[in-house]
Every structure is written in structure tokens, then in C-alpha cells.
Amino acid sequence: MQSNLQNVVETLNRIILGKPGQIKLAIVCLLAKGHLLIEDLPGMGKTTLAHALARVLGLDFQRIQFTSDLLPGDIIGSAIYRRSDETFKFHEGPIFTQVILADEVNRATPKSQSALLEAMEEYQVTVDGVSRKLPKPFFVIATQNPFHQIGTYPLPESQLDRFLIRISLGYPAREVERQLFSGQDSRKLIENLKPVLDAQSLILMQNAVDKVSVTDTLYEYLQDLVAATRQSNQWSHGLSPRGGLALLRAAKSWAVLEQRDYVLPEDIQAVWLAVTEHRLMSQSSSSSSIDNPVANILKNTVIPR
Amino acid sequence: MSEQISLGDYNARKIELLPILTAQQLVLLPLYFFIPIWITLLNLIIVSAVYLTDVRQKFSVHPRIKNIITLLAVAGILFSFHKLTGRDAGVALIATMYGLKIMEIKAQRDVYILMLLGFFILLAGFLFDQSPWIAVYQFIPVAAILNALISIHSLSRSAESCAGTFKPAGSSHSILHYSFKATIHQLLKYLALSIPLMIILFVFFPRLAGPIWRMPGGASATSGISDTMSPGDISSLQLFDKIAFRVKFNGDTPNGANLYWRTLVLDEFDGLTWSREKIKKEQGIVTFVQSNKTSGANDNYDKASGFYRYDISLEKTSQRWLTFLDRPIDIPKRARLFSDYSVQTNHRLLDRTRYKAESQVGLRLDGQLSLSQREKNTQLPEGGNPHSIAWAKQQRQLYPTDKAFIEALLLKINQQEYFYTLSPPIMQRDTVDSFWFDEQKGFCEHYAGALVFLARAANVPARVVIGYQGAEKNPLSDYWIVRYANAHAWTEIWFENEGWVRVDPTAAIAPHRIEKQLQQDYSQRDSLFGDFGFDAVELDDIGWLKQFEYWMDQANTGWNEWILDYNQDSQRKLFDGLGLKNLTGQQVAILMIGMLAAFLTLISVRWMRDKQSLDPVQASLQLLLKKLSKHGIELQDNQGVNALIGDIQQKQHHKPTIETRSITQLIRILKLYSFLRYQRQEITQKQQNYFRQQVKSLRIRSYKNDRGHIRPWLN
Incomplete structure (x- = not known):
């Protein structure tokens, strides 16, 4: 089972070059049954990542381009009157899939955004009083433009909280980009990709995350970290309990990815930034990347031994 | 930081019986030699039964049966001793009760009671035997008790056997072995902690001048020489190799010919037995000593004759006589010196007694003899030994002086067929006649008795002196040993102008042999009569047995000297030596309490500090980190151990500072740590021990260029 996961990671690394950390975090997010937020500019390979991920895992894939005139119905689907039998028939929207790429989620109106986010949280959609279950596994990859352009609706913190992990891909390194140029078209690569996993085994792995053990010492470490965010005056609010749970879950998934059935402090540290950074609203709007207060917390918190 | 094992589990775990039973039996073992055999058997049966019950879990002893056994045992002791008090019955009762107590072990507190009682019952062994060997033995049961106490406190050792997923690299055998070593280590730690306490309590506990109570038993039996002398008394003593006393000379040691240890003077003879005159004049010791010490010009004081200062440690005699090198000039204050230069104490010597004394070998006694003294020392019983009396009177006529007469007698012993034997023939009714004329075989008593008799018959004042002759130096130390085998009888003859002169007729048997002894530093009584079947011990060929x-x-x-006789006096001396003069008992007590408090505070401070990192795995990690920091590897506070491994590997790859093999070992240990620390199962004792052993055995060697040539690109 675990060798399959390694296989997944390796395959993805062959397609998305030079981003092993992000790939791992994406898989961790998937294992933890969370949703992934990619904050990046267009053309960085978000779609490729999402597509490749779905393909390798043998999952269905849909993409929704969010725009300002996108309506909830365009995401969820709507009931359409059928003249032949004079009934309304529900047509499933693009959300009824296993992996969904919500591109530029901040360009849509809050109304449409919340339709997506509700589905993410509930794993079901309700149309005309009928609840419809979403397929399993259900994994949302949303992308967001980091710059607040005119006509965008940045996701509020309360909504950001629903994404387990936020990553950004960033520009590739020079050599990597050279490979990119000289290599095959990634689209073609993805088309030729054979699934390494299937949905069923992915669910099994997701369940394995629940069985990962955490010692009291580590709970203590986790609490120390969470408490540090709450005590700091860098942010208006510290991490919520949901944030803490997310951290724990992500750390457990990381442990599974590292082929362990117990969590190490390093697992928590590995997922710390990706899990917490988007949940903490900086009071000073200018956050320099050099002195990242979230990273500082990691640096200043002693691991209980 | 939390224990992996819940408190409930800890309290509910099974009590291990084997260490407890072992400790209990080891405590009782010395007592088994002194109590009736049936108690020993009973105890052994009970222990086996309890152990089997524990192992098989098949049957249990009904409480009523326990009561019946107990009552029967008490009845048995009553039947054996007819009482329940006193040393023998009391110890038997205690041993029985302690043996039966094992049936009551149910909870941890029962174990505590049993084990703590054990510490006290250990003392019972000393009621029978106070030799150092039993004290050495007592360390074994003490260690066993500690082991039992440790075993009920540590995590269940049975958990080790189900260590489950954990399979360390070493074989399970080596781990078991290590666990034993760890237990020993722990035991030694606790013993070592208790030793300073023991020393403080022993040295500083306020002492009494004498024992409060006396060891019972054997008080009536006297040993050593007695105050009468009948033929056979001393020869029977001479068969004993038991030690009579030990002497330590301060300064010069006398030569072998002067090693006469005066104990008693016998001046009354009833025809068979020589005895001491009942009423003796006491010599004023103060005037006596002073007159001797200040009389440098006095002709009593012979400059040529040696003065010897010495300490004597006299074994228990149950008599009142003290022994001195012939002749004493300074005696202990509490003793009385009599005019015949025998010394008596006020009480019977029921303990080993140590005293200081000074002797002057050539001291002149009684330059003038009063009429009554003269009469007393020439007195003979009415009738008996007529032949001897007549012969002596006639012989005396042949010589001009008393001295010449005595010398002639000695010459006769020397020249004629006089034998020294420890198995003389049975003497006739007139013992002196029979010995002197017919048998001519005997031992020191016969010779001394006969010489005094003959002298007295010729109206020469004479008396028998008994004591010891010779001594044996312990070559490993600076003291001399005198045994019962050295017991001896000789005579003192009074000569005009010379006073009492020591004459040893036994020595006259073979005077050249005593001369031979003079040449040796070391003299032993047995060798005085080398020709008569006594083996002299040559210093050079002391066998290992003798050495032992x-x-x-x-x-x-x-x-x-240091343990059993440590009393108020020796305590004072010790304190004086430490510069603490004139301490009252109260001050000593305060000193002791102060030292105890200081020691205990020190220990508990350390303990408290250790407690913060009580987790053994944690402690081992600290040890590991200490080792690592010597090589510039530091684990940051915010760094996980696995991250450290990454760092080390990276550093090793780029700029190695540590030998590759050490690195491999180190990484394995670090991985083991994070496994132990964060894995699901609770950590077993075995795993803890294994980890500690691994950390301890890690030797980090600095990197040396493997290929022997410089690799400049590394710098």
C-alpha cells in the first residue's frame, strides 16, 4: 500500500518537475480528506498538477473556471424541465466528480463561492430539498490569484479555514525550467499516464490515517504551537480548534506518506506552514517572506522530549 | 511528558514472588544454624508451598489452616525451650513468625512489611555470632531485600517477554544479560547511597561507656589459665590454638628469651595443687610507678634492661587477672597491682579487654624479704615427698650459696635424662618425688613445681609463676599473637641482693635451643622445645594457609578493634583525632543529626533534579546529546531527532568530521529513539535498557581520511 503511495509521488514528480514538496503536500491533503488551495499566478502548472493527480490516482476530474457571472447552479447543477415527461430532471453540475479544480475561485461572487465551500464541507449538495451525495473520494483543488485585482472577491478567513492546506507552486528553478522546455508536453504525458491507484485503495489509505498514533508528548507540542499563535500579537486571532485538528490530521497523513504509523515532531513541522499560514490573518498587511512570523513560531517552540 | 503505562495498570500488576522469597530465605539463613532444625524445615516447606501456589495457582491455603500452623509452631517452640523469651527461644520465635509471614503476602504493603522486617531480623544473627564474616554475609540478604523492593517498584518485568513488535538488533539473550547487569547496577547504587548513612550513624551516634546488656551464653565458662595449678592444667591448655591475647609494641620489641607474660604467682602448695594465697597485700600503684620512674639513680633501676611499652588486647577470660610482660611497671588505672606483681581488675573480664602497659624486663623485685614473706615462700605441706625434702637439704649443703644450689639443680635437669613431654606417666602419691627421681618426664608444671618444691625444702624462697611464654608475630601486621598454646609455668627464686629472679627450669632442658630462638626476631613458644616434636614456624616458609x-x-x-569495641572511649579518641575535643554527648548527637540532614538533603536534591527527567529513555537521550555535543553536533530545541539525522547525513556528505561507522551507529540509535518515543506501544523495561545500553556503548570516533591521503576539496 505504501509503496503505491511512493509510486504516486514518483510519477507526479516526473510530470510536475522540481516541486516535490508541493506534490507531497498535495497528496497529504488528499490523504487527510482535506481540500487544497493553490495560491498562484496563472500558468504555473496548477491545472497540470490537479489533472495529473486525478489521473495517477485513477479519479474522475472536472474543472470549473470561476468567473464573476458564475452562478451556484453552474457548479452544483440544476433541475431542468423535460417536456417529454413533464418533470424536472436534475442535471448534475461539474461538482459531481472526484477531483475538481476550481480555478480562480476568488473571481466568483461570494454566493457561488459559498456553494462550492458548502459542498466541500458537507460532501453533499442540496437542490430543491433533495440532498445528493457527492462521490467518494471528493477532493477540491482551488486556485486563487494572490493579488487582489479589481473585480475579485478574496475568500474571507472563515472560508479559507475550510482548505486543509495551502500551497503555492512558484516559478520553477532555472534547470527545471530548461527541462520543461526541452521535455515533452505535459498534457500528452498526462494522457499517457496509467493510474497507479484507484479510488478504493485511496479510501483505504485515508482510513489508515485515522490509525496513526500520536503520543501525549506530541499532543503537547501541537498545543504549544497552537497556543503560540494565540498568544502572539502578529495576528488578530490565533488558530481555531479546527485549525489544530487540521494540523494534526495533516501531520498524520504526512506520517503515512513517510511510511510510518506514528507521528514525529518532524511531521508536524513539515505541514505547519502549509496548514496554518492561510488561517492566520496578519495584522500588518505587509508580510515579508524573510521574517515569516508563522515560521518563527516553529523556530521558537521547543519540542517536548 | 507522561508515563506510557497507566497508574491503574501499574497498581494492578502482579507481585513477583521469587525475589521476595529469596530475600526472606537469605535473611533467615544464618539463623537456621542456631535454631531447632524443625523450624528450618517448617520454613522451607512453607516457602515451597507459597511458591508452588503462586506458580500453579491451583490451590490456596485456607486462613484457618494458617492460624493452626502458627499456633502449632508457637507450641513447638514452647515445647523445645519451655519459654518464649530469652535469646534462643526468642530468636526461634521470630524466625518462625518471619517464616510464616510469607503466607500473608497479598498486596504490596505486605511485601513492604516483610522486607522492612527483614532488615531488623538480620540483627538477630549478631546475637549468636559477632564475627566479621557474618557481617560480610549480611550484605547478601540486604542486597536481596533491595532487589525485592526494586522489583515491586519497577514496571512489570513480565512485560518484557511480550515486547511485541520491537525486535532490536541484538539477540534477546544479550538483553536479558544486560537486564541482570542493570539490576546489579541499581542495587550497588542503593547500597552505595546507604553506606555514608551507615558510617555517619555508626561513628557519630552517641556511645555509652560500656555495653547496656551483655551477650547471653557462656558467661560462666572461664578460659585461659586459672589461679591454681595442678599437673595437666597447662598442658591441656597447650593443646589449644585459640588466641589468648594480642600485643602491639610501641617502640622496641623484646627478644624471644624475654617474652615471658606474667599473669599469676602461685605460692601455696598442698601437695598436689599450687594455688594463690587468698589474701594479698596490694601494692600502692601510684607510689610504685613514681618510685620506678624517678629512681634513675636507684639500683633498682637497671639501665641495661629494656623498657617496653605495649598495648594488649586480652580475649575474654571470665577471670580478673590481667597479663603483662614480665615485669610490669605501669598498669591501667582501674587495675590493682599486688605485691607479687600480679594484677587484678575489679570485675571479671567478660569482654575482650584492651589496655596499655609498660614493662621493664630487668626490674628488681623485693631486694629485701620480710620474715613473713620469707616464711610464706618457703612453706611446704606437712608430710609428703620426704625423699625430695631430704635430698634438697643434703644438696644445699654442697653449695656455698642459694644461687649455686639452684644452678646445680638446673644443671641436673640439663645434664641428666629429663624429658619434656605432654603425656607424662602417672605420678605416684608423692608427685615431686616421683617426678624428680623416678620418671624424670613432664612438662613445665612439673618442672616449675618440682624446682620450687626443692628450693623451699632447702629453705630458699621460691614461687611458681604462670602465664605465657613466647609470641608469634603476624607478619602482615605489626602485632603479636599469643595463644593458649603459649601457656607456661616457670619459677621465681629469691636470692640475697638480687630479689626475685626468674628461673625457667623447662628452658634448662635445652638451653641452647632457647639461645637459638634469641637469634630470631620472631619466637614462638612451641619452638622452645624443638626436639620434642613441636614444629617451629619459620618466617620464610609460611604456607598460604598460614598466611590466610x-x-x-x-x-x-x-x-x-574498630567495630565491636567502638565505645565512648574510642569515639572520643576518634573525635580528638579529628580535632573535635571535649564534645558532650549532646553535641555529638547534634553533629550526627546535622550530618545526616546534610547528606539526605544532598541526596534528595539530586533525586528531585533527576525526577524531572525521570523517563529513562529521556535520560539516555540526554547522555547521547552530551556525547554528540563534544563532536559539535547539537540538537536544537525546535529540531526533531529525525531532522537531526538529516543534518548529520548532510554534513557527513559534505564535510565529514566523524567516522562513517560511528555515524551509522549513531543514526541507528537516533532512529531507535524516535521509534521508542513516538510509536504506539508502551515502552518496555527491556527496550529502555536496550536503548541505554546502545547509547552507552556508542563511541564516536573522529573522521580520519579513509584512504590515507589528503582530500583538499573537502576543506
Whole structure:
């Protein structure tokens, strides 16, 4: 089972070059049954990542381009009157899939955004009083433009909280980009990709995350970290309990990815930034990347031994 | 930081019986030699039964049966001793009760009671035997008790066997072995902690001048020489190798011919037995000593004759006589010197007694003899030994002086067929006649008795002196040993102008042999009569057995001197030596309490500090980190151990500072740590021990260029 996961990671690394950390975090997010937020500019390979991920895992894939005139119905689907039998028939929207790429989620109106986010949280959609279950596994990859352009609706913190992990891909390194140029078209690569996993085994792995053990010492470490965010005056609010749970879950998934059935402090540290950074609203709007207060917390918190 | 094992599990775990039973039996073992055999058997049966019950879990002893056994045992002791008090019955009762107590072990507190009682019952062994060997033995049961206490406190050792997923690299055998070593280590730690306490309590506990109570038993039996002398008394003593006393000379040691140890003077003879005159004049010791010490010009004081200062440690005699090198000039204050230069104490010597004394070998006694003294020392019983009396009177006529007469007698012993034997023929009714004329065989008593008799018959004042002759130096130490085998009888003859002169007729048998002894530093009584079947011990060829004997005796002496005889007096002396003069008992007590408090505070401070990192795995990690920091590897506070491994590997790859093999070992240990620390199962004792052993055995060697040539690109 675990060798399959390694296989997944390796395959993805062959397609998305030079981003092993992000790939791992994406898989961790998937294992933890969370949703992934990619904050990046267009053309960085978000779609490729999402597509490749779905393909390798043998999952269905849909993409929704969010725009300002996108309506909830365009995401969820709507009931359409059928003249032949004079009934309304529900047509499933693009959300009824296993992996969904919500591109530029901040360009849509809050109304449409919340339709997506509700589905993410509930794993079901309700149309005309009928609840419809979403397929399993259900994994949302949303992308967001980091710059607040005119006509965008940045996701509020309360909504950001629903994404387990936020990553950004960033520009590739020079050599990597050279490979990119000289290599095959990634689209073609993805088309030729054979699934390494299937949905069923992915669910099994997701369940394995629940069985990962955490010692009291580590709970203590986790609490120390969470408490540090709450005590700091860098942010208006510290991490919520949901944030803490997310951290724990992500750390457990990381442990599974590292082929362990117990969590190490390093697992928590590995997922710390990706899990917490988007949940903490900086009071000073200018956050320099050099002195990242979230990273500082990691640096200043002693691991209980 | 939390224990992996819940408190409930900890309290509910099974009590391990084997260490407890072992400790209990080891405590009882010395007592088994002194109590009736049926108690020993009963105890062993009970222990086996309890152990089997525990192992098989098949049957249990009904409480009523326990009560019946107990009552029967008490009845048995009553039947054996007819009482329940006193040393023998009391110890038997205690041993029985302690043996039966094992049936009551149910909870942890029962174990505590049993084990703590054990510490006290250990003392019962000393009621029978106070030798150092039993004290050495007592360390074994003490260690066993500690082991039992440790075993009920540590995590269940049975958990080790189900260590489950954990399979360390080493074989399970080596781990078991290590666990034993760890237990020993722990035991030694606790013993080592208790030793300073023991020393403080022993040295500083306020002492009484004498024992409050006396060891019972054997008080009536006297040993050593007695105050009468009948033929056979001393020869029977001479068969004993038991030690009579030990002497330590301060300064010069006398030569072998002067090693006469005066104990008693016998001046009354009833025809068979020589005895001491009942009423003796006491010599004023103060005037006596002073007159001797200040009389440098006095002709009593002979400059040529040696003065000897010495300490004597006299074994228990149950008599009142003290022994001195012939002749004493300074005696202990509490003793009385009599005019015949025998010394008596006010009480019977029921313990080993140590005293200082000074002797002057050539001291002149009684330059003038009063009429009554003269009469007393020439007195003979009415009738008996007519032949001897007539012969002596006639012989005396042949010589001009008393001295010449005595010398002639000695010459007769020397020249004629007089034998020294420990098995003389049975003498006739007139013992002196029979010995002197017919048998001519005997031992020191016969010779001394006969010489005095003959002298007295010729109206020469004479008396018998008994004591010891010779001594044996312990070559391993600086003291001399005098045994019962050295018991001896000789005579003192009074000559005009010379006073009492020591004359040893036994020595006259073979005077050249005593001369031979003079040439040796070391003299032993037995060798006085080398031709008569006594083996002299040559210093050069002391066998290992003899050497061991000397060594044992030295240990025994030290034990007696420093442990058993440690009383108020020696305590004072010790404190004086430490510069603490004139301490009252109260001050000593305060000193002791202060030292105890200081020691305990020190220990508990350390303990408290250790407690913060009580987790053994944690402690081992700290040890590991200490080792690592010597090589510039530091684990940051915010760094996980696995991250450290990454760092180390990276550093090793780019700029190695540590030998590759050490690195491999180190990484394995670090991985083991994070496994132990963060894995699901609770950590077993075995795993803890294994981890500690691994950390301890890690030797980090600095990197050396493997290929032997410089690799400049590394710098």
C-alpha cells in the first residue's frame, strides 16, 4: 500500500518537475480528506498538477473556471424541465466528480463561492430539498490569484479555514525550467499516464490515517504551537480548534506518506506552514517572506522530549 | 511528558514472588544454624508451598489452616525451650513468625512489611555470632531485600517477554544479560547511597561507656589459665590454638628469651595443687610507678634492661587477672597491682579487654624479704615427698650459696635424662618425688613445681609463676599473637641482693635451643622445645594457609578493634583525632543529626533534579546529546531527532568530521529513539535498557581520511 503511495509521488514528480514538496503536500491533503488551495499566478502548472493527480490516482476530474457571472447552479447543477415527461430532471453540475479544480475561485461572487465551500464541507449538495451525495473520494483543488485585482472577491478567513492546506507552486528553478522546455508536453504525458491507484485503495489509505498514533508528548507540542499563535500579537486571532485538528490530521497523513504509523515532531513541522499560514490573518498587511512570523513560531517552540 | 503505562495498570500488576522469597530465605539463613532444625524445615516447606501456589495457582491455603500452623509452631517452640523469651527461644520465635509471614503476602504493603522486617531480623544473627564474616554475609540478604523492593517498584518485568513488535538488533539473550547487569547496577547504587548513612550513624551516634546488656551464653565458662595449678592444667591448655591475647609494641620489641607474660604467682602448695594465697597485700600503684620512674639513680633501676611499652588486647577470660610482660611497671588505672606483681581488675573480664602497659624486663623485685614473706615462700605441706625434702637439704649443703644450689639443680635437669613431654606417666602419691627421681618426664608444671618444691625444702624462697611464654608475630601486621598454646609455668627464686629472679627450669632442658630462638626476631613458644616434636614456624616458609590464617586474624582484630569495641572511649579518641575535643554527648548527637540532614538533603536534591527527567529513555537521550555535543553536533530545541539525522547525513556528505561507522551507529540509535518515543506501544523495561545500553556503548570516533591521503576539496 505504501509503496503505491511512493509510486504516486514518483510519477507526479516526473510530470510536475522540481516541486516535490508541493506534490507531497498535495497528496497529504488528499490523504487527510482535506481540500487544497493553490495560491498562484496563472500558468504555473496548477491545472497540470490537479489533472495529473486525478489521473495517477485513477479519479474522475472536472474543472470549473470561476468567473464573476458564475452562478451556484453552474457548479452544483440544476433541475431542468423535460417536456417529454413533464418533470424536472436534475442535471448534475461539474461538482459531481472526484477531483475538481476550481480555478480562480476568488473571481466568483461570494454566493457561488459559498456553494462550492458548502459542498466541500458537507460532501453533499442540496437542490430543491433533495440532498445528493457527492462521490467518494471528493477532493477540491482551488486556485486563487494572490493579488487582489479589481473585480475579485478574496475568500474571507472563515472560508479559507475550510482548505486543509495551502500551497503555492512558484516559478520553477532555472534547470527545471530548461527541462520543461526541452521535455515533452505535459498534457500528452498526462494522457499517457496509467493510474497507479484507484479510488478504493485511496479510501483505504485515508482510513489508515485515522490509525496513526500520536503520543501525549506530541499532543503537547501541537498545543504549544497552537497556543503560540494565540498568544502572539502578529495576528488578530490565533488558530481555531479546527485549525489544530487540521494540523494534526495533516501531520498524520504526512506520517503515512513517510511510511510510518506514528507521528514525529518532524511531521508536524513539515505541514505547519502549509496548514496554518492561510488561517492566520496578519495584522500588518505587509508580510515579508524573510521574517515569516508563522515560521518563527516553529523556530521558537521547543519540542517536548 | 507522561508515563506510557497507566497508574491503574501499574497498581494492578502482579507481585513477583521469587525475589521476595529469596530475600526472606537469605535473611533467615544464618539463623537456621542456631535454631531447632524443625523450624528450618517448617520454613522451607512453607516457602515451597507459597511458591508452588503462586506458580500453579491451583490451590490456596485456607486462613484457618494458617492460624493452626502458627499456633502449632508457637507450641513447638514452647515445647523445645519451655519459654518464649530469652535469646534462643526468642530468636526461634521470630524466625518462625518471619517464616510464616510469607503466607500473608497479598498486596504490596505486605511485601513492604516483610522486607522492612527483614532488615531488623538480620540483627538477630549478631546475637549468636559477632564475627566479621557474618557481617560480610549480611550484605547478601540486604542486597536481596533491595532487589525485592526494586522489583515491586519497577514496571512489570513480565512485560518484557511480550515486547511485541520491537525486535532490536541484538539477540534477546544479550538483553536479558544486560537486564541482570542493570539490576546489579541499581542495587550497588542503593547500597552505595546507604553506606555514608551507615558510617555517619555508626561513628557519630552517641556511645555509652560500656555495653547496656551483655551477650547471653557462656558467661560462666572461664578460659585461659586459672589461679591454681595442678599437673595437666597447662598442658591441656597447650593443646589449644585459640588466641589468648594480642600485643602491639610501641617502640622496641623484646627478644624471644624475654617474652615471658606474667599473669599469676602461685605460692601455696598442698601437695598436689599450687594455688594463690587468698589474701594479698596490694601494692600502692601510684607510689610504685613514681618510685620506678624517678629512681634513675636507684639500683633498682637497671639501665641495661629494656623498657617496653605495649598495648594488649586480652580475649575474654571470665577471670580478673590481667597479663603483662614480665615485669610490669605501669598498669591501667582501674587495675590493682599486688605485691607479687600480679594484677587484678575489679570485675571479671567478660569482654575482650584492651589496655596499655609498660614493662621493664630487668626490674628488681623485693631486694629485701620480710620474715613473713620469707616464711610464706618457703612453706611446704606437712608430710609428703620426704625423699625430695631430704635430698634438697643434703644438696644445699654442697653449695656455698642459694644461687649455686639452684644452678646445680638446673644443671641436673640439663645434664641428666629429663624429658619434656605432654603425656607424662602417672605420678605416684608423692608427685615431686616421683617426678624428680623416678620418671624424670613432664612438662613445665612439673618442672616449675618440682624446682620450687626443692628450693623451699632447702629453705630458699621460691614461687611458681604462670602465664605465657613466647609470641608469634603476624607478619602482615605489626602485632603479636599469643595463644593458649603459649601457656607456661616457670619459677621465681629469691636470692640475697638480687630479689626475685626468674628461673625457667623447662628452658634448662635445652638451653641452647632457647639461645637459638634469641637469634630470631620472631619466637614462638612451641619452638622452645624443638626436639620434642613441636614444629617451629619459620618466617620464610609460611604456607598460604598460614598466611590466610594471619590475614583472617588481622581482619578479625580490626573488626574487634574498630567495630565491636567502638565505645565512648574510642569515639572520643576518634573525635580528638579529628580535632573535635571535649564534645558532650549532646553535641555529638547534634553533629550526627546535622550530618545526616546534610547528606539526605544532598541526596534528595539530586533525586528531585533527576525526577524531572525521570523517563529513562529521556535520560539516555540526554547522555547521547552530551556525547554528540563534544563532536559539535547539537540538537536544537525546535529540531526533531529525525531532522537531526538529516543534518548529520548532510554534513557527513559534505564535510565529514566523524567516522562513517560511528555515524551509522549513531543514526541507528537516533532512529531507535524516535521509534521508542513516538510509536504506539508502551515502552518496555527491556527496550529502555536496550536503548541505554546502545547509547552507552556508542563511541564516536573522529573522521580520519579513509584512504590515507589528503582530500583538499573537502576543506
